Amino acid sequence: MNIENYLEGLGEQNVQEVKEIVVVKNPVSDVLCKIFKDWLDAQKLPTFGGYFNDIYTDAIKQVKEFSYTAKDIKEFSIKMKVCEKDNDFYVSGLFLAALINESKEENFEIITEHLRKDIYYMGFRLKKGTVTISGNATMPGVQMEGGCMIVKGNVEDLGGLIKGGKMVVEGDLSSTRGFENLELHVNGKLKIDLSGLVVGSGAVYHKGEFVYGTRTIPARI
Numbered sequence: 001m002n003i004e005n006y007l008e009g010l011g012e013q014n015v016q017e018v019k020e021i022v023v024v025k026n027p028v029s030d031v032l033c034k035i036f037k038d039w040l041d042a043q044k045l046p047t048f049g050g051y052f053n054d055i056y057t058d059a060i061k062q063v064k065e066f067s068y069t070a071k072d073i074k075e076f077s078i079k080m081k082v083c084e085k086d087n088d089f090y091v092s093g094l095f096l097a098a099l100i101n102e103s104k105e106e107n108f109e110i111i112t113e114h115l116r117k118d119i120y121y122m123g124f125r126l127k128k129g130t131v132t133i134s135g136n137a138t139m140p141g142v143q144m145e146g147g148c149m150i151v152k153g154n155v156e157d158l159g160g161l162i163k164g165g166k167m168v169v170e171g172d173l174s175s176t177r178g179f180e181n182l183e184l185h186v187n188g189k190l191k192i193d194l195s196g197l198v199v200g201s202g203a204v205y206h207k208g209e210f211v212y213g214t215r216t217i218p219a220r221i
Contacts, residue, residue: 055091080092112133118137124141125142141167165181173192
């Protein structure tokens with residue numbers, strides 16, 4: 001084989017942009033990291049069961065009296081990577097949910113695209129405001145009652161016990177446990193079987209088109 005002819009035949013490769021995540025020194029997000037690490041170290045999680053209610057309540061206790069902003073939460077989500085080796089890191093979404101639900105602000109961004117491990121339960125018990133996740137999410141929106149979640153990546157297993165609100169998945173949706181009164185928009189691949197899916201008075205839209213449930217007028221994002 002003539003290696004020069006072979007390489008010439010391949011043509012030019014597509015150049016992919018590499019996003020650089022800048023970590024900014026922030027005393028508040030640094031303290032949140034310390035609180036988060038102590039909270040994570042204290043968890044003794046069973047393999048199965050409804051444990052997330054208890055550890056979410058514990059997270060609320062840890063952050064309730066601490067002052068922080070939506071910007072602090074975003075920067076903290078970047079710094080969370082230092083704890084990624086912890087076996088229970090996947091429940092970090094409950095700590096993020098506690099921070100968001102205890103805040104008086106309305107708009108939040110969580111960065112997950114720099115993480116190797118999945119984070120579960122982001123948007124847990126969300127009632128108001130808009131949460132944007134820059135990356136993928138696993139089981140987002142468990143016990144969600146209102147507000148809006150925007151996932152710019154893929155979603156694996158849309159969380160159960162959802163009672164309302166709006167969910168926008170810019171990537172693919174691989175599975176769901178059903179929901180009630182949720183307005184779900186999927187702009188990537190819709191990989192779920194809609195037949196028999198229990199959605200209550202909720203609705204599913206795929207790439208802007210109504211495909212299942214109770215037709216509603218989509219709210220603007």
